[in-house]
Amino acid sequence: MHTKIAIIGAGPSGLLLGQLLQRAGIDNVIIERQSAEHVLGRIRAGVLEQGTVDLLREAGVGARMDREGLPHDGFDLAFDGRLAHIDLPPLTGGKRVMIYGQTEVTRDLMQARAAAAAPTFYSASDVAVHGLKSGKPYVTFSHAGQPVRLDCELIAGCDGYHGVSRRSIPEGVLKTFERVYPFGWLGVLADTPPVNPELVYASHERGFALCSLRSPTRTRYYIQVGNEERVEDWSDERFWAELKRRLPAPVAARLVTGPSIEKSIAPLRSFVVEPMQYGELFLVGDAAHIVPPTGAKGLNLAASDVSTLFNILRKVYGEGRRDLLQRYSAVCLKRVWKAERFSWWMTSLLHRFPDTDAFSQRMQQAELDYFVGSPAGRQSIAENYVGLPYEPIE
Ligand code: APR
Ligand code: PHB
Numbered sequence: 001m002h003t004k005i006a007i008i009g010a011g012p013s014g015l016l017l018g019q020l021l022q023r024a025g026i027d028n029v030i031i032e033r034q035s036a037e038h039v040l041g042r043i044r045a046g047v048l049e050q051g052t053v054d055l056l057r058e059a060g061v062g063a064r065m066d067r068e069g070l071p072h073d074g075f076d077l078a079f080d081g082r083l084a085h086i087d088l089p090p091l092t093g094g095k096r097v098m099i100y101g102q103t104e105v106t107r108d109l110m111q112a113r114a115a116a117a118a119p120t121f122y123s124a125s126d127v128a129v130h131g132l133k134s135g136k137p138y139v140t141f142s143h144a145g146q147p148v149r150l151d152c153e154l155i156a157g158c159d160g161y162h163g164v165s166r167r168s169i170p171e172g173v174l175k176t177f178e179r180v181y182p183f184g185w186l187g188v189l190a191d192t193p194p195v196n197p198e199l200v201y202a203s204h205e206r207g208f209a210l211c212s213l214r215s216p217t218r219t220r221y222y223i224q225v226g227n228e229e230r231v232e233d234w235s236d237e238r239f240w241a242e243l244k245r246r247l248p249a250p251v252a253a254r255l256v257t258g259p260s261i262e263k264s265i266a267p268l269r270s271f272v273v274e275p276m277q278y279g280e281l282f283l284v285g286d287a288a289h290i291v292p293p294t295g296a297k298g299l300n301l302a303a304s305d306v307s308t309l310f311n312i313l314r315k316v317y318g319e320g321r322r323d324l325l326q327r328y329s330a331v332c333l334k335r336v337w338k339a340e341r342f343s344w345w346m347t348s349l350l351h352r353f354p355d356t357d358a359f360s361q362r363m364q365q366a367e368l369d370y371f372v373g374s375p376a377g378r379q380s381i382a383e384n385y386v387g388l389p390y391e392p393i394e
Contacts, residue, residue, distance in 0.1 A: 007155075010110070011159075024314055029118075031120075031127055043264070044103065046102060049303075050386055052387070056105065069098045075201065076199070077200075077201050079202070084372035088385065091379045095387075129168045132279040161286045176273050181292060183268060185266050187263070188262070189263075190260050194216070221243055225265060277326075312324045324393060
């Protein structure tokens, strides 16, 4: 079997890249370890930056998002028992964000790919990439009990943090940057009406809390928990009681509770590898970088990597500009590091760290108070939250 671009992984990165390439007439094959149902079963974040929204529309998968997604003009920061509203459009030249779950983005992309009858291998096992610096790369895997060899021109490693692509790059090539935070997020999905029309990010002495939503009838809430916590120890009642304690009284009074549909704990991590390319292999999205979820940047950063790679590939295949392939990593990393900074900063600002002493606590409070009290501070938060501009490829 032969294709131009072999895409490893059918998460949002792989599916979006595949969809854009498909529309541009550039042959591609996706190889995914899990079944489509398994991929759709993952509950992930739900805030899309303007750039991501525009890219999904460009990919021809924006119709349901535009119908069902909820455009949000702002969010609240809660601290000291009060709420400070960040009003996005006036601070960002009219930009806003869209509330639309990653699961729904993935579903729309899968449907578009099926409609285009683009080749996709789900439930592939033993996926391996070969010849990364040979000029003739190929991918091998097993599918339905049969060994498959896929020859290609380039490989897009869209297989997430635990994937095979990054691990196939020889030792010593990549420089890794990492910060593991001493806490995680316990998340609950419930069919309850949202406590607030917009998101509330709450800093509280008992720890961080976030009120988010998927629709007018479905909510997603998170609380900061220690890394030693186990989800089995958190009954719904215990979760709702703890969430309530961390919200300002007027918000807590509006909280409607109900049975959880999903409940899980995710650790918080910042992680980047440099460079994001090795020979004919390009790392995209979570395969190359992880952000803590506080800034809602994970999916959006994946989308900007995809945009960069797609714009380069379009010129490679349309204009013979192979030279641009060498630009991929540097262009992506400029934006990646800025999103890493914002995610780290929001995390540091809003969470309780085990070693926070009285002085550090006052510093956190003063920083929050300063940022929300100053037009420059609010603008800085807003322009990062809606997403910094995409970097040009040349
Ligand atoms: N072979 C093939 N597929 C693989 C392999 C492998 N060896 N290892 C992992 N995969 C698949 C996973 O099953 C998953 O479906 O790669 C896909 C990677 O998807 P994500 O982890 O969702 O990563 P990405 O597409 O880059 O999306 C980034 O999704 O994970 C969130 O927080 C992240 O929101 C961000 C966005
Ligand atoms: C979510 O809705 O899951 C969500 C929203 C905002 C975040 C993180 C997660 O910053």
